[in-house]
Amino acid sequence: MLGSKRKLSDLANIIVGGTPSTKKNQYWDGNIPWMSSGEINKKRIYKTDKLITKLGLENSSAKFVPENSVLIALAGQGKTRGKVAINNIELTINQSLAGIIPISEDYYGFIFYNLEKRYFELRSLSSGAGSRGGLNKKLIQNIKVQIPNLKEQILISKLSETLDKILTLYERKIKLLSQIKKYFLDNLFAKNKYPNLRFKGFTNAWEQRNLLTICYREDNKRKPVKRQDRKKGLTPYYGANGVQGYVSGYTHDGNYILIAEDGANDIKNYPISFVTGKIWANNHTHVLKINIKNNDGNFLVGTIKKINYFKYLVGSGRYKLTMESLSQINVWITIFPEQRKIGIVLNNINKLITLYESKLKQIKQIKKELLDTMFI
Numbered sequence: 001m002l003g004s005k006r007k008l009s010d011l012a013n014i015i016v017g018g019t020p021s022t023k024k025n026q027y028w029d030g031n032i033p034w035m036s037s038g039e040i041n042k043k044r045i046y047k048t049d050k051l052i053t054k055l056g057l058e059n060s061s062a063k064f065v066p067e068n069s070v071l072i073a074l075a076g077q078g079k080t081r082g083k084v085a086i087n088n089i090e091l092t093i094n095q096s097l098a099g100i101i102p103i104s105e106d107y108y109g110f111i112f113y114n115l116e117k118r119y120f121e122l123r124s125l126s127s128g129a130g131s132r133g134g135l136n137k138k139l140i141q142n143i144k145v146q147i148p149n150l151k152e153q154i155l156i157s158k159l160s161e162t163l164d165k166i167l168t169l170y171e172r173k174i175k176l177l178s179q180i181k182k183y184f185l186d187n188l189f190a191k192n193k194y195p196n197l198r199f200k201g202f203t204n205a206w207e208q209r210n211l212l213t214i215c216y217r218e219d220n221k222r223k224p225v226k227r228q229d230r231k232k233g234l235t236p237y238y239g240a241n242g243v244q245g246y247v248s249g250y251t252h253d254g255n256y257i258l259i260a261e262d263g264a265n266d267i268k269n270y271p272i273s274f275v276t277g278k279i280w281a282n283n284h285t286h287v288l289k290i291n292i293k294n295n296d297g298n299f300l301v302g303t304i305k306k307i308n309y310f311k312y313l314v315g316s317g318r319y320k321l322t323m324e325s326l327s328q329i330n331v332w333i334t335i336f337p338e339q340r341k342i343g344i345v346l347n348n349i350n351k352l353i354t355l356y357e358s359k360l361k362q363i364k365q366i367k368k369e370l371l372d373t374m375f376i
Helices: 037-042 054-058 105-117 119-125 137-141 150-187 297-305 336-374
Strands: 004-007 012-016 028-035 050-052 063-065 069-073 084-087 091-093 097-102 144-147 207-210 232-239 242-247 252-260 272-281 285-289 330-333
Touching: 012 063, 012 137, 028 054, 037 069, 037 084, 063 097, 069 105, 084 105, 091 097, 097 105, 097 137, 105 119, 105 144, 105 150, 105 336, 150 297, 150 336, 252 297, 272 297, 297 330, 297 336
Parallel strands: 028 091, 232 272
Antiparallel strands: 004 144, 012 097, 028 050, 063 091, 069 084, 069 097, 207 330, 232 242, 252 272, 252 285
């Protein structure tokens, strides 16, 4: 991509907004969209979380930003600072946002994707230290952008926008499937003797059984290997939170439920998985072998996930599910034919989620390569 480098101040007008007093009710709940920096992650702004009145606008530093402008977070919690969005409606902004209003409407998409790619560079420009630093109007004005001819700008913008639409589609599919999965986990699994939702033909009561009467431990076969000492291969190497890489050799071969022992990254959605075939397990995950003739692995993951693990964990900070605690866990079990039906449903959903996550990753990589090529 060829073209001259120009300051953003040569391409656009830069404005910073403000916030009406929250102590005056007459300034809020009007009909004027007002955006805070926390909404920057929407990327495309069609609606704001809050509205202000004309009186609130007149008595504050909030400013109108015309549609098809670029918005950038000057400050904000965590990773917010330096992120950009496009407003598809006219709106007002607070003091933690800057509106980049292109002098020519054709520039807005190009400017957005240029700045989106430069997220880490923008954060490094921030004034102040660490997470408390911030961008300001002057810093934004002085950012240099290499501008190609108009035809190339439009091409880059349209290609990137198309990829964004595909990414959004896959993200929505994953979100919907996750919601469907949660519904089934909440209703197909019993909290007492009978679940809320059942397949036709099943009326039997479920029974509560100790986990270690259904599975038996093979923790003694686990073998941790430092990253630098692992020999590359095709066997998945499992830790507390799933696959950590692929190695040569194996520690276990069969059908297993893996439950994090320590180092779980999510206590509420405790790391549990059903695996088959050859695996290598380190000492941060419990390995429980199951007999698939009597139990369905996907069903077992679902019923084991229903447990509130917090009450079984010991320690603080890096919690641990000890062998003693594991032996106290009871789960609800039904007959194998019903297990199988539930397991098939969950497995099909999991396969679709995995497929869409893989597609999402691929599209993100394609977009990255496109932007790396287009923006030198």
